Amino acid sequence: MREFRDALPPELPARTEIIDGNLIISASDRTVQKFFESLSPDIPLRTEIIDGNLIVSPFGTPRHARIARILSRALIPVEDANGWESFDGNVDICIEGPRDAMAPDYCIVPLDAPLWGGREILSSGVIMVAEVVSPGSTRTDHLVKPGVYAGCGIPIMMIIDPVSSPPAVTVLSDPEDGAYRTAVHAELGKPVRIPDPVDFDLDTSIFL
Known part of the structure; x- marks a missing residue:
């Protein structure tokens, strides 16, 4: 969790959990989309929106x-x-x-x-x-x-x-x-x- 926290903004929207090594951020569709759009393109993590949830994962090997x-x-x-x-x-x-x-x-x-x-x-x-x-x-x-x-x-x-x-x-x-x-x-x-x-x-x- 710390590697995600160090790279993401300090205020994360709504509920967060770790599943299979990925950070799952759940909130309203609008909140998730707004948070995604606010992220810097240089963030050292892979970010995707799937089924309305923001999925944050480390880059691959x-x-x-x-x-x-x-x-x-x-x-x-x-x-x-x-x-x-x-x-x-x-x-x-x-x-x-x-x-x-x-x-x-x-x-x-x-x-x-x-x-x-x-x-x-x-x-x-x-x-x-x-x-x-x-x-x-x-x-x-x-x-x-x-x-x-x-x-x-x-x-x-x-x-x-x-x-x-x-x-x-x-x-x-x-x-x-x-x-x-x-x-x-x-x-x-x-x-x-x-x-x-x-x-x-x-x-x-x-x-x-």
């Missing part, structure tokens, strides 16, 4: 960041061919409707992706997101975020899970009614297909 960067490099040919750009872990996505704020480990967007203010990319402009699972994010990455991303129509979500047994990659696509209809699962080391609009065969051995 070097391995976590390395996997996101490896994915980014692998998909550079796709970006160049389509005039897209990518971000690995340093932008927020505003989920249109509830205005939740997500911080994916990786995302692909068009160069002219719409913005919400100066800090967030609107979810309607996002082509693909990816999350790298850590011990404290297993439930959120596998069970919560797919529904959020599918619900706002992001075409593809990839989950790279180096902490599962065996380590694996899951590619989710075809969002409809708040869920992805198609899921392709592969152990790390085996190829996996990323469907349209990305349209790329990924060799997941690059993550080993």
